[in-house]
Amino acid sequence: MFSGAQLSLYPMSDDFVAVILGALDALDPWRDRLRIETDDVSTLMVGPADILFPAMRDLFVAAARGGVHCTLHATVSRGCPGEPDDPICTPPEGGLRADAPLHTRIEAARGRVEAAKETGQPVAAQFSLYPLGLGHHMDEIYGCIDFVKASGTFEKSKHFCTKLRGDAGPVFETLSQAFTGFGAQAGHVALDVTLSANSPSKF
Template sequence: MFSGAQVALYPMTDDFVRVILGSLSALDPYRSRFRIETDDLSTLLVGPPPDLFPALRDLHVAASRGGLHCVMHATVSRGCPGEPDDPICTPIEGRTAETPLSERVEAALEAVQSAAPTGQDVAAQLSLYPLGASHHMDEIYGCIDLMKRSGVFGRAKNFCTTLRGDAGPVFATLGEAFLRFGSPEGHVAMDLTVSANSPSPA
């Protein structure tokens, strides 16, 4: 399997270079498990699917500390048929293609409820794309069910769903959406925007 994210940070400050480069140190605990490459546009994270969203959470919280308005945009993917398998991208454990949707939703809710708070509130907007599955709408509706019951559901919007709350359960919900829906061996993509400390909350 190949799994990873292209992620970019947008801190709303003249001191954006220091904020971006300084926040990358939040990825240090993940470097032994990930391939991490940063260029002038984004940072690539390639590694095991269960660790992707904890890494994204820690990166965004680090960039947003002190009340700074910071936006993160990420394109997250697993199982892309156009990418070679990578041994650091371990398979998803604990589920098969036969695991019923209802069981996956309940397991995801359990994981979200056990997420530790970070003390940083965020708002997130996501779209999930379980590609190549004839039953993709069932998977999307299951994901929406998870988000509505997660405790951090904001509202449904055109083409996406909004989550709001502490970064701990919000990123846990995002991670469970990425892991639990779509085929465990199939191609799943997510488009994600996360904002902290906005001066104009909805």
């Protein structure tokens, strides 16, 4: 199994370098479980699927805390057949759920979002889930949408994606559950997400 994310943090500020550098400390508690590499477009985080979103949450909340309009974009992937196995990606026991019926996975995912701790930082998010290599990929997508609509973080359906809004704690947990709970458990799943904080636009 190989899992990880390519992520980019965009502070809409002349001071964007300082905002990014100032937020990086928030990744320290996660560094022993992640491999991190940066270039001019994105930062790669390789590690177990279930800690990718908690680590991104801490980074994004730290960047947004100063009030600057910030966005984060991530392309998150697990089980890509073109990637090598990597021991750092092995989930801890109880990490990824075994294949279970869709309704059981929806219930479990809702429970995890309900239990998520609030951070005090409101965010908007929108994401697309891509369960690859499956003839019945829309079943998994519709199952995931059912979960998200009942998660308490759902704002609206949009073309090509689903929009969330709420505290960063439950919003990132919703994304984490969508990524780990849907699509084949040993299969290839990608998720594309954009998060936004402190936007001057109100809709």
